[in-house]
Amino acid sequence: MMRRRETGTRRGFLKSAAAASAAVTTLALSPETEAAVAALAADDGPNDKVRIATVGMGIIGFEDTSCALKVPGVELVAAADLYAGRRQRVKEVYGDHVDVCVDYREVLDRKDVDAVLLCVPDHWHAAMSIAAMKAGKAVYCEKPMVQSVDEGPAVIAAQKETGAVFQVGSQYASSIVMDKLRDMIAAGAIGKVNVVEARYNRNSSLGAWQYTLPLDASPETVDWDRFLGKAPKRPFDATRFFRWRNYRDYGTAVAGDLFVHLLTGIHHAVGALGPEKVAAMGGLRYWDDGRDVYDVILSLLDYPKTDAHPAFTVALQCDFEDGGGDATAFRFVGDEGVISTDLSSLKLDRVGIQWPTPEQELKGYNSVKTFSQAQQDAIAAKLAIAAKLAREPNKPPARTAYDGPETFAPPPGYDPRFDHFVRFFTSVRKGEPVYEDAVFGFRAAAPALLCNQSLYESRMIGWDPKTMKVTG
Numbered sequence: 151m152m153r154r155r156e157t158g159t160r161r162g163f164l165k166s167a168a169a170a171s172a173a174v175t176t177l178a179l180s181p182e183t184e185a186a187v188a189a190l191a192a193d194d195g196p197n198d199k200v201r202i203a204t205v206g207m208g209i210i211g212f213e214d215t216s217c218a219l220k221v222p223g224v225e226l227v228a229a230a231d232l233y234a235g236r237r238q239r240v241k242e243v244y245g246d247h248v249d250v251c252v253d254y255r256e257v258l259d260r261k262d263v264d265a266v267l268l269c270v271p272d273h274w275h276a277a278m279s280i281a282a283m284k285a286g287k288a289v290y291c292e293k294p295m296v297q298s299v300d301e302g303p304a305v306i307a308a309q310k311e312t313g314a315v316f317q318v319g320s321q322y323a324s325s326i327v328m329d330k331l332r333d334m335i336a337a338g339a340i341g342k343v344n345v346v347e348a349r350y351n352r353n354s355s356l357g358a359w360q361y362t363l364p365l366d367a368s369p370e371t372v373d374w375d376r377f378l379g380k381a382p383k384r385p386f387d388a389t390r391f392f393r394w395r396n397y398r399d400y401g402t403a404v405a406g407d408l409f410v411h412l413l414t415g416i417h418h419a420v421g422a423l424g425p426e427k428v429a430a431m432g433g434l435r436y437w438d439d440g441r442d443v444y445d446v447i448l449s450l451l452d453y454p455k456t457d458a459h460p461a462f463t464v465a466l467q468c469d470f471e472d473g474g475g476d477a478t479a480f481r482f483v484g485d486e487g488v489i490s491t492d493l494s495s496l497k498l499d500r501v502g503i504q505w506p507t508p509e510q511e512l513k514g515y516n517s518v519k520t521f522s523q524a525q526q527d528a529i530a531a532k533l534a535i536a537a538k539l540a541r542e543p544n545k546p547p548a549r550t551a552y553d554g555p556e557t558f559a560p561p562p563g564y565d566p567r568f569d570h571f572v573r574f575f576t577s578v579r580k581g582e583p584v585y586e587d588a589v590f591g592f593r594a595a596a597p598a599l600l601c602n603q604s605l606y607e608s609r610m611i612g613w614d615p616k617t618m619k620v621t622g
């Protein structure tokens with residue numbers, strides 16, 4: 151079930167949570183998160199911990215685990231990973247008492263694990279999510295929820311059947327910047343939204359997924375066969391294991407990895423279910439290192455009118471060789487204004503549609519001055535009569551009475567990932583509905599994956615955002 155969140159009326163942000171644990175006092179918290187953290191801290195006791203285990207202790211496995219542990223009442227008891235060096239690192243970072251294993255099913259079998267964080271490559275998301283929910287665990291699964299569109303219904307069904315707390319880990323859904331956008335749009339700040347532009351550009355080798363391989367990578371330190379899972383069998387390849395995003399067998403290319411964040415933010419801000427037409431173009435233009443995915447993609451996604459929003463078109467871009475160093479940015483365009491954000495600041499420009507004065511119509515950049523003098527005189531007379539009758543010849547449409555703030559910034563150091571985990575553990579402890587559940591997660595992932603299909607097949611793809619089915 152989807153939950154809409156209020157951001158509260160206070161515009162200031164508090165630097166510490168009075169009732170929360172010492173671990174969160176250094177975080178910048180929104181008032182809402184501060185209250186949720188205090189409520190979780192109140193439930194925290196030595197016999198009342200939420201015990202977690204993380205599957206996949208790679209880059210985000212460590213990020214997510216450390217972030218989750220800042221939430222009061224959360225304890226790490228186990229972790230699973232296929233590379234020996236990362237299992238070793240778990241003990242170095244979190245302590246020798248944390249159990250480590252290779253096979254994730256050992257984690258699911260443990261009675262002392264309440265919740266699992268699934269931080270594995272994309273081709274494992276659906277299978278592990280379903281297995282974990284069926285094992286009675288609460289699940290925080292990293293984005294994108296599925297590697298392919300046909301995996302979505304089974305994950306949704308598993309959440310429905312088990313009643314599990316299942317949250318997808320795309321933290322833009324919990325960002326206070328996205329909340330602010332949503333509230334401003336709902337209050338009429340930009341009038342009727344007609345276009346959303348968003349980009350997620352990069353300009354570095356690490357940004358383009360050329361992560362460093364460990365020097366001890368070998369079939370002895372890596373469980374290669376287990377990694378492959380449903381992917382085609384092939385001999386051990388350390389580059390494929392440590393840079394799996396570069397290969398379609400394991401990852402979801404740039405769109406699955408990054409458009410899903412942009413779409414999550416857009417769906418949250420506008421209350422959208424998804425597009426009905428998806429088209430994409432791009433190619434491999436710079437990082438030609440053996441990968442079988444592209445590094446530049448531009449997509450157009452057409453959203454139909456719903457009760458929540460008018461029809462609008464989304465233009466998305468990921469460019470991994472943006473030499474200008476351009477990063478993430480959104481522009482929500484409406485007929486009364488535009489909200490721009492790079493997620494560290496937000497700005498509203500409210501100009502609206504311009505209508506000419508009689509002077510501009512007669513003498514400005516317009517057709518009138520090219521007409522015969524007789525025509526110009528006749529039009530001038532018509533405009534004068536209209537002015538006398540106090541009628542505007544080109545009457546602009548009524549505008550919304552938005553008078554809210556024109557800029558907004560989250561506090562320095564603000565991290566939406568923490569808000570996202572606070573929501574997850576609030577659902578785990580208090581049974582509150584999950585916001586970014588399997589349905590929301592699939593509605594964000596599927597259009598991103600359809601961008602891949604469109605690019606690979608050079609055609610537009612049809613999608614029914616309500617029934618969540620490909621239509622052509």
Ligand SMILES: NC(=O)c1ccc[n+]([C@@H]2O[C@H](COP(=O)([O-])OP(=O)(O)OC[C@H]3O[C@@H](n4cnc5c(N)ncnc54)[C@H](O)[C@@H]3O)[C@@H](O)[C@H]2O)c1
Nearest residue numbers: 206207208209210211231232233269270271272292293319
């Ligand atoms: N929400 C975000 O901001 C964000 C950011 C980065 C990555 N992610 C997502 O997190 C996931 C992991 O990305 P990453 O960059 O950390 O990758 P990574 O390669 O750094 O780590 C993946 C880890 O999973 C382990 N693994 C693979 N298959 C496994 C299996 N069957 N059982 C147990 N462990 C297994 C590997 O050994 C590896 O250590 C991806 O789905 C990615 O899209 C999300």
